[in-house]
Amino acid sequence: MDIILGHYNYWLVIIIMMAGFYTVISRGNLVKKIVGLNIFQVSVFLLYISIGNVKEGAVPIIEKGVTLYSNPLPHVLILTAIVVGVATTALGLALVIRIKEAYGTIEEDDIHNQDQSL
Amino acid sequence: MGAAVKHNLILRVVSKFIIPLIFLFALYVQFHGDFGPGGGFQAGVIFSAAIILYALVFGVDSAKQVIPPYVLRLLASLGVLIYASTGIATLLLGGNYLEYGVLASSQVAGQHLGILVVELGVGITVMSVMLIMFFAFAERGRHEVNSEQDPE
Amino acid sequence: MIDNIVDITLLSLLAIHAIAIIRMRSLFAVIMLFGGFSFLSAGLFVVMDAADVAFTEAAVGAGISTVLMLATLALTYAPAEIDKKEKQPTHQPWLPLSVVFITGALLIYGTWDIPAFGDPDAPAQQHVAPYYLEKSIAETGVPNVVTAVLASYRGFDTLGEVTVIFTAGIAVLLLIGGRRRVKPQVEKSGGSSET
Numbered sequence: 261m262d263i264i265l266g267h268y269n270y271w272l273v274i275i276i277m278m279a280g281f282y283t284v285i286s287r288g289n290l291v292k293k294i295v296g297l298n299i300f301q302v303s304v305f306l307l308y309i310s311i312g313n314v315k316e317g318a319v320p321i322i323e324k325g326v327t328l329y330s331n332p333l334p335h336v337l338i339l340t341a342i343v344v345g346v347a348t349t350a351l352g353l354a355l356v357i358r359i360k361e362a363y364g365t366i367e368e369d370d371i372h373n374q375d376q377s378l
Numbered sequence: 379m380g381a382a383v384k385h386n387l388i389l390r391v392v393s394k395f396i397i398p399l400i401f402l403f404a405l406y407v408q409f410h411g412d413f414g415p416g417g418g419f420q421a422g423v424i425f426s427a428a429i430i431l432y433a434l435v436f437g438v439d440s441a442k443q444v445i446p447p448y449v450l451r452l453l454a455s456l457g458v459l460i461y462a463s464t465g466i467a468t469l470l471l472g473g474n475y476l477e478y479g480v481l482a483s484s485q486v487a488g489q490h491l492g493i494l495v496v497e498l499g500v501g502i503t504v505m506s507v508m509l510i511m512f513f514a515f516a517e518r519g520r521h522e523v524n525s526e527q528d529p530e
Numbered sequence: 531m532i533d534n535i536v537d538i539t540l541l542s543l544l545a546i547h548a549i550a551i552i553r554m555r556s557l558f559a560v561i562m563l564f565g566g567f568s569f570l571s572a573g574l575f576v577v578m579d580a581a582d583v584a585f586t587e588a589a590v591g592a593g594i595s596t597v598l599m600l601a602t603l604a605l606t607y608a609p610a611e612i613d614k615k616e617k618q619p620t621h622q623p624w625l626p627l628s629v630v631f632i633t634g635a636l637l638i639y640g641t642w643d644i645p646a647f648g649d650p651d652a653p654a655q656q657h658v659a660p661y662y663l664e665k666s667i668a669e670t671g672v673p674n675v676v677t678a679v680l681a682s683y684r685g686f687d688t689l690g691e692v693t694v695i696f697t698a699g700i701a702v703l704l705l706i707g708g709r710r711r712v713k714p715q716v717e718k719s720g721g722s723s724e725t
Contacts, residue, residue: 262646263642265534265646266645266646266647266649267641267642267644267646267647268534268537268538268647269537269538269541269647270638270641270644270647271638271641272538272541272542272544272545273541274634274637274638274641275545275548275634276541276544276545276548277634277637278630278631278633278634278637279545279548279549279551279552280548281630281633282552282626282627282630283551283552285626285629285630286619286621286623286626286627287552287616287619288616288617288619288620289557289616289617291557291560291561291599291602291603291606292551292557292560292616294599295551295560295561295564295599296551296552298564298568298591298595299548299551299564299567302567302568302571302587302591305571305575305583305587306571306574306575309575309578309580309583310578310647311644311652311654312580312654312655313578313579313580313647313648314579314648314649314650314655315533315647315648315649315650317579317648317650318579319415319579319580319581320579320663320674320675320676321413321414321415321581321673321674321675322663322666322667322673322674322675323673328650329663329675330578330579330580331654331655331659332659332662332663332675332676332679333658333659333662333679334580334654335580335582335583335676336676336679336680336684336687338580338583339419339582339583339586339676339680340680340687340688340691342583342586342587342590342591343419343504343586343590343691343695344691344694344695345590346590346591346594346595347507347694347695347697347698347699348698349595349598349599350511350594350598350698350702351698351701351702351705353515353598353599353601353602354514354515354701354702354705354706355705356602356606357515357518357602357605357606357705357706358705358706360605360606366606367616367617369617369620370617407585411674411677412672412673412674412677413672413673413674414674415581415582415584415585415674415676416582416585416674416677417582417674417676417677417680417681419586419590420582420585420586420589423586423589423590423593423594424589426594427589427593427594430597451703454696454699455696457692457696458692458693458696461688461689461692462689465689476685476686476689478682485669486668486669486670486671487671489669489670489671489672489682490670490671490672492681492682493670493672493677493678493681493682496681496685496688497677497681499692500688500692503692503695503696504692504695506699507695507696507698507699508594510699510702510703511594511598511698511699511702512594512597512598512601514702514703514706514707515598515601515602515605515706516601517709518605518706518709519604519605520709
């Protein structure tokens with residue numbers, strides 16, 4: 261029971277991560293793949309932040325009278341990761357637009373058929 | 379036709395109220411990032427959200443008159459330049475690169491000043507890049523008027 | 531106890547969103563669900579005491595990402611195809627499902643030894659974090675420890691990140707910066723047309 265109470269959120273986050281992963285590898289629409297990639301990224305952020313969480317800890321802003329704070333280091337790393345993630349998503353969407361203009365479709369199977377690359 | 383105009387009217391009046399408040403909130407988040415949650419990234423994104431709201435309600439052309447695209451490109455480079463130049467300024471004043479302590483009379487004051495300037499640079503760059511991306515996506519669908527001629 | 535219940539509720543809602551995104555075929559609904567997913571995860575960050583991260587995730591994920599995806603949807607589907615549905619999947623799902631299950635099982639096996647959620651004696655809370663928490667007011671005079679670490683202690687990382695954002699802006703300008711020139715409709719054979 262202790263194991264479940266201490267780890268349930270890691271397991272739920274892994275389920276979300278696998279849902280995003282499945283969307284990326286099994287669906288053919290390019291926009292949906294990018295949405296799945298974003299789901300994967302958000303679940304990784306959740307994993308990191310839950311590692312840094314401290315029970316009964318406060319938000320890491322120094323105040324008088326508070327002794328226990330949550331760990332501020334994962335917050336810093338994830339802040340950078342979120343902003344880099346949105347830059348990558350915007351670039352991926354720009355590539356999807358160019359692919360649509362070049363091939364006329366954004367379904368992966370149609371693109372492969374047009375290219376005869378598989 | 380009358381119903382469409384009415385709905386547009388509500389949006390325009392409400393957004394004229396809200397957009398200055400969003401700007402104010404973005405400035406608050408930017409400069410109070412030291413004392414509460416906030417900082418450069420959040421402020422830049424909120425600032426660009428205000429202008430995106432303006433573009434959605436009043437049209438992308440009006441938004442381009444508010445902030446022309448060449449100004450956005452200038453601002454994006456300006457933010458990165460501010461950040462890097464803070465480091466060079468500390469180099470010229472005798473410290474290491476990005477050692478903010480030498481910027482002012484005391485160590486703590488120098489750190490505070492350095493953090494403020496650096497977050498300002500981050501906020502300016504993030505705001506301009508988000509707007510650059512939005513305008514690029516919004517403008518792509520407009521076709522050239524004389525597309526029948528042979529493009530190069 | 532209340533904390534655990536709130537955590538489990540929010541995480542289950544997130545998992546339901548993710549599975550609904552897999553099953554839905556209308557792309558507009560998928561993007562709207564993604565906006566809701568982003569917002570729920572911002573709420574979860576607040577519950578886990580990460581105020582700055584929640585701020586950024588709500589503004590960036592539910593704001594900018596959703597707007598850009600909607601703009602992409604408007605550009606890649608002609609106004610006539612009102613449903614904007616994804617094509618029926620043609621491959622059998624057994625291979626992706628097995629890969630996903632094996633990876634998930636391995637990951638869950640890996641988390642068996644992680645210290646419990648919220649443990650104050652975990653190794654992640656030693657070594658560097660207490661130093662930042664104690665010394666940040668004395669050395670930088672800034673009460674928000676996350677801003678102090680981001681801008682002062684780890685300033686080089688933030689410089690690199692701003693450069694990455696700038697580069698992404700330039701790259702988007704290079705890819706779709708200009709107006710698209712529409713060729714006259716003579717070539718419909720499978721060749722790729724360039725602008």
